[in-house]
């Protein structure tokens with residue numbers, strides 16, 4: 001049986017922030033299934049800052065850009081509603097690359113949602129944010145007693161980086177969202193030793209004061225002014241893990257990075273990170289985070305918006321600090 005459904009296509013590449021005219025809604029028809037295929041009705045769709053990089057025509061990117069006229073790329077969770085694949089029977093809950101769409105064909109990357117894991121925990125912790133945080137932090141070889149700074153600390157990835165670091169006995173300075181409730185959340189619920197507002201007019205002074213002995217580890221998620229101030233405070237043999245540079249995604253020309261002088265004098269190690277290199281650590285990460293949740297040591301929050309069309313303004317929320325937690329579209 002075929003039916004019509006709504007999907008959102010990329011209409012043009014943004015030059016700055018996403019604007020609604022970058023997308024257009026279309027009506028598609030579900031296909032007749034061949035052997036091995038299954039049809040998924042998406043129930044939850046993740047909105048991520050990385051979407052801004054996925055629409056850039058950049059040959060250096062880790063994924064090919066979404067083509068003009070193609071369904072916009074997204075990670076999501078759904079339910080199998082029709083199936084010619086015994087591994088994915090009707091009614092099973094699956095996750096993977098779905099796209100901005102109500103229905104999609106199950107792809108090779110799709111997996112069953114593990115039993116006992118809620119959709120919220122999967123989207124906030126166990127999948128992209130959790131694996132990114134876990135694998136990136138592991139690369140820095142953290143040691144108890146060291147000081148770690150994480151930017152984007154009130155966001156999905158940064159909040160997990162900071163909590164794993166606390167769990168491992170590090171001192172954690174989180175630089176994150178300007179709202180008072182985000183600062184409170186980082187200090188009171190996540191247990192960070194200090195939370196700093198990235199828009200503060202005294203940002204440099206606050207970073208200096210929080211790092212009397214410098215930072216051993218800097219996990220970078222955003223760029224922006226904090227990048228330079230933290231870089232200047234790196235301790236000797238410090239490690240910098242660059243996961244994202246969100247403040248630069250909407251800029252035509254990215255900001256200049258710090259000087260090599262510090263790298264040389266302080267013997268710093270700067271390392272890039274892309275999640276696609278770490279899928280083989282998924283089970284290990286899952287077990288680790290599940291243990292933290294069981295021990296009450298991993299907190300997360302989600303921010304739901306309703307309906308496929310809400311994605312138009314949802315992606316914009318990511319770059320204007322309007323989301324309080326993992327941004328998820330409920331379909």
Ligand SMILES: NC(=O)c1ccc[n+]([C@@H]2O[C@H](COP(=O)([O-])OP(=O)(O)OC[C@H]3O[C@@H](n4cnc5c(N)ncnc54)[C@H](OP(=O)(O)O)[C@@H]3O)[C@@H](O)[C@H]2O)c1
Nearest residue numbers: 050152154155156157177222224244245246247274275321
């Ligand atoms: N390399 C990889 O494989 C990989 C995988 C996943 C994510 N990432 C990257 O990790 C970063 C964070 O992703 P996420 O999913 O955690 O996003 P998120 O949940 O939207 O959180 C983003 C965080 O960054 C802050 N922020 C936003 N714009 C900023 C700016 N211009 N300057 C300073 N801080 C800013 C936000 O604070 P407010 O919201 O309060 O403004 C929030 O704390 C992004 O750069 C993303 O592309 C990379």
